[in-house]
Amino acid sequence: MVKYASRLNRFFWVLALVAFGVGLYGLYGRIAFGHARANYGSYVPWGLWVAAYLYMVGLSAGAFLFSTLVYVFNIRRVSGEGTVAAPAVGLADGAAFERERLEQVGKLALFTALVTLVGAMICIWLDLGHPERAWKLVLQTSFRSVMGWMIWFYSAYFILLLVELWLAMRADLVARCDKSALARFLTFGRRDVTPTALAADRRLLRVLGSFGVALAIAFHGSVGAIFGVVAARPYWNSALTPIIFLAGALLSGGALLTFVTAIWGPEPGSESHRNLMRFLAQIVLGLLALDMLLEWAEFSIGLWNASPGESASLRLVLFGPYWWGFWIVHVGLGVIVPAILLIFLRHKIWAVATAGALIAVTFLVVRLNVVIPGLAIPELPGLEAAFTGPGLTTHYFPSINEWLVFVWAVGLAALIFLIGRRVLPIIHTER
């Protein structure tokens, strides 16, 4: 893996640049033609961009919650003992970490959470009919709406991510001050690195991280609740919806972080890196099992109940025109293959990384399968035939322009990640 890491890094640079470049055409389409080039309409009013938003905020919330393993639950403490301590239940084989190693993963997790959040916000911002009025969401919020709450939660979450990341990097920024003007600027004049100051940073990180756990749960829970409260859509209208959203966020975000750690993690090839990967692999496998349990609950209850309201949407997921999205992409590539890799090849870093990437990438389909089938059932019989026109249909597949905008947002997030990794002390420390 170590010999491939730099080659993979180069590959992802190319991929991100291509995605960004190609996606620019989609951005042009959105700006020049508004929503005219999108395939969502009035009967399926939310499409790929909303699903992409859910997908990427999920990755963000999941990655963030992983960072709290370091900053709140203090799993790094296990290093002192040399063996596994109680909080780190996932650490089999007596794996031991040096404190700094895991701390670097904490920063990596925070940074991953930040860039995925940026990608998500771009997708949902461009989805608005009047993006220039987005400020109203913050300044003229209606708190009767779950969406209003979500806006405030994610604004707070965004600020919290920035502050946490800054605190986590501050000592390294100070160490880089001589060499880097950027680092000098980013210290914002706070260059005190005495043990007292660093201890204060760590305390503050812990407080913020603890607050962040609640905030990330509230934030992503409210994203799920946006769907859960809609009584008009029986498929969404369930108390399980926000919980499934959270479990999905943990799984997809954890999987992404596992993949990211495999390639960009601290000291690839070292014993500690291997241990770290094994640790992440076990958590991801556990989360995969939890997610399957919840998914089973949702599908079995929904399909067995006698009322067709909810089962109609579920049937669409399982046997509709895009059945392959569920069976092949999600179940096959997103569950079975990663589960096999994580169970039988968990000692191979490439296998764990592949499993992480597969889960993280295919999770987009899970989000699409929440948004679209909930809407694609006509609310009244005969609705589609009553009046025809663009968007007056329950059939939806994203247009090329929608895909391109999504690709652009992913490319942009990836570029911010790759550039940030180079210019900021996300991994490489000077200490």
Added chain:
Amino acid sequence: MSHTLLQQDVLIRMQEDLQRALAKPRGQRRWVMVIDLRKCVGCHACTIACVAENKLPPGVVYRPVLEEEFGAYPNVTRKFIPRPCMQCDEPPCTPVCPVNATYKNADGVVVVDYEQCIGCRYCITACPYAARTFDFGGVYLQGAPDGQPFLLGGSKADDFERAANYEYNKAWARKGGEDSPVGNVRKCHFCLHRVAEGMLPSCVTTCVGRATLYGDANDPDSLVAQMIAKPNVMRLKEELGTAPRVYYLL
């Protein structure tokens, strides 16, 4: 025979009802619509009258007529259900709006503030009647060929579409950009701009079978008040508790 011919047209009756209602303070009126399904012939004239009145672009529709077919040939019957906005007394669409852009106004009609709406479309998902549609900025005559100089061509042909409508008592011209109502969610508003001028909603005046009735249900002498007191009244998806203000006579 002569008795039926002497009966006053319901349109005249409703216009008189309307004058009495407009003389009352806004909060004391209760606008309702009654649709007599036995009289509806499924001509879709109300849909088109509404499109013309509000200059609705492609993909935006306030009042489609749903058709259902029963039985197999030769024993077939059809049922027509015009579906305006239900103007629910417990609307599921208004509380989900994150910026208070849609609400029940003083007349009890669910309105959209086009200049406040950010176009997130959450309300569309929340309406159980699919009564809300999104304005994608389309024009029916988009791409129509342009004629020779001095002849009327594409550039002139869509003038009617681009002229202002007067929803919510304001002129909303369609200049071709992204200005509201483009990028907004739009819906039936019981033609409040017409009602304010003493005119019935355009779907009501257009109905060839006089199947759609409109008026103030708080006025016991009004036609609609008498109609909704009948036993053969039904409302769509009443079980949801939305308390629609559109009544169907079966």
